[in-house]
Amino acid sequence: xxxxxxxxxxxxxxxxxxxxxxxxxxxxxxxxxxxxxxxxxxxxxxxxxxxxxxxxxxxxxxxxxxxxxxxxxxxxxxxxxxxxxxxxxxxxxxxxxxxxxxxxxxxxxxxxxxxxxxxxxxxxxxxxxxxxxxxxxxxxxxxxxxxxxxxxxxxxxxxxxxxxxxxxxxxxxxxxxxxxxxxxxxxxxxxxxxxxxxxxxxxxxxxxxx
Amino acid sequence: xxxxxxxxxxxxxxxxxxxxxxxxxxxxxxxxxxxxxxxxxxxxxxxxxxxxxxxxxxxxxxxxxxxxxxxxxxxxxxxxxxxxxxxxxxxxxxxxxxxxxxxxxxxxxxxxxxxxxxxxxxxxxxxxxxxxxxxxxxxxxxxxxxxxxxxxxxxxxxxxxxxxxxxxxxxxxxxxxxxxxxxxxxxxxxxxxxxxxxxxxxxxxxxxxx
Numbered sequence: 337x338x339x340x341x342x343x344x345x346x347x348x349x350x351x352x353x354x355x356x357x358x359x360x361x362x363x364x365x366x367x368x369x370x371x372x373x374x375x376x377x378x379x380x381x382x383x384x385x386x387x388x389x390x391x392x393x394x395x396x397x398x399x400x401x402x403x404x405x406x407x408x409x410x411x412x413x414x415x416x417x418x419x420x421x422x423x424x425x426x427x428x429x430x431x432x433x434x435x436x437x438x439x440x441x442x443x444x445x446x447x448x449x450x451x452x453x454x455x456x457x458x459x460x461x462x463x464x465x466x467x468x469x470x471x472x473x474x475x476x477x478x479x480x481x482x483x484x485x486x487x488x489x490x491x492x493x494x495x496x497x498x499x500x501x502x503x504x505x506x507x508x509x510x511x512x513x514x515x516x517x518x519x520x521x522x523x524x525x526x527x528x529x530x531x532x533x534x535x536x537x538x539x540x541x542x543x544x545x546x
Numbered sequence: 547x548x549x550x551x552x553x554x555x556x557x558x559x560x561x562x563x564x565x566x567x568x569x570x571x572x573x574x575x576x577x578x579x580x581x582x583x584x585x586x587x588x589x590x591x592x593x594x595x596x597x598x599x600x601x602x603x604x605x606x607x608x609x610x611x612x613x614x615x616x617x618x619x620x621x622x623x624x625x626x627x628x629x630x631x632x633x634x635x636x637x638x639x640x641x642x643x644x645x646x647x648x649x650x651x652x653x654x655x656x657x658x659x660x661x662x663x664x665x666x667x668x669x670x671x672x673x674x675x676x677x678x679x680x681x682x683x684x685x686x687x688x689x690x691x692x693x694x695x696x697x698x699x700x701x702x703x704x705x706x707x708x709x710x711x712x713x714x715x716x717x718x719x720x721x722x723x724x725x726x727x728x729x730x731x732x733x734x735x736x737x738x739x740x741x742x743x744x745x746x747x748x749x750x751x752x753x754x755x756x
Binding site: 501 | 551705708712714715716717718719721737741746749750752755
């Protein structure tokens with residue numbers, strides 16, 4: 337895919353995290369729909385499929401036994417257990433995408449993001465946030481998807497996530513009504529990182545045609 | 547100038563280097579002409595003004611005594627001596643520009659760039675290069691500005707500069723006829739760096755309105 341002077345660059349591995357109401361899902365949809373530069377990782381999970389969820393599309397649905405064998409065989413980039421169910425990122429399809437030069441988007445939480453960073457220091461960690469806690473609460477109430485208890489839990493969780501912001505590389509504030517600007521800011525991060533010296537091997541020999 | 551959620555961000559300090567024939571002058575002109583985001587640092591020098599060069603525009607022209615007093619008083623961000631003349635970057639106007647939120651472009655060589663990085667680790671070092679040594683030589687010959695000796699010296703110098711590329715942050719290949727693309731790649735670096743967590747102080751308290 338890379339057609340520039342320094343060829344054979346691999347795609348970038350992005351971790352995209354953000355508190356509920358950040359609009360990160362919308363941003364990733366925009367990145368996926370406009371052009372062919374990004375691929376979205378499909379997580380594996382042991383939870384039951386929801387209505388209209390298809391195996392291999394929204395999730396790879398696994399039994400607990402299958403999932404634990406994936407853990408044992410090192411087939412996951414990261415995984416975690418929530419409320420009795422496993423969630424994780426299958427390794428093989430991720431590495432395959434990166435080899436084609438596409439950038440891979442992992443929509444995972446801070447715990448998973450830090451697992452990825454440890455195993456793949458070249459991963460780029462991006463946190464997408466609403467413009468402030470008050471706006472976050474307004475968005476969660478407006479969308480009417482969560483119970484009061486769930487809203488309060490999500491607001492509380494944002495505190496834990498933002499306490500770890502120093503471990504992330506970039507923070508994008510997704511202002512209300514400006515998702516396209518946020519998507520462009522994400523594309524700018526991608527373009528900049530592709531021109532990072534740290535990601536450009538063998539500059540000297542390539543330049544001098546050796 | 548910064549109008550986003552995380553306010554009062556300072557402008558970015560860019561070092562822009564590149565071998566002769568890289569077209570870095572054209573790129574910086576484009577950045578200066580399109581919008582009001584960037585300012586170009588005016589160097590001080592002890593060399594005599596060239597034809598049509600105005601004091602304070604192309605350079606700040608100084609006597610040797612004046613320049614050495616600037617060195618002694620710590621009034622320069624970096625300086626070097628070439629062929630019997632001093633060249634340096636005045637500190638006060640640079641810091642003033644950054645305080646307004648504008649990004650400052652320092653067009654200096656690798657030696658000066660590394661001096662800046664040492665004194666200001668937050669500086670961003672960008673190397674602009676032609677697409678290969680053969681194309682560099684073609685450009686230098688085509689512009690017909692240099693003697694054969696000068697061309698050979700400039701080609702030789704590119705080797706020394708590119709040997710130190712690992713100390714730079716970004717490398718932009720200025721493909722022939724694609725200067726606007728290179729300028730856009732520079733703008734992407736600027737946008738990405740402005741969203742770097744490392745440049746965004748006090749995320750937690752700002753988000754929670756404290």
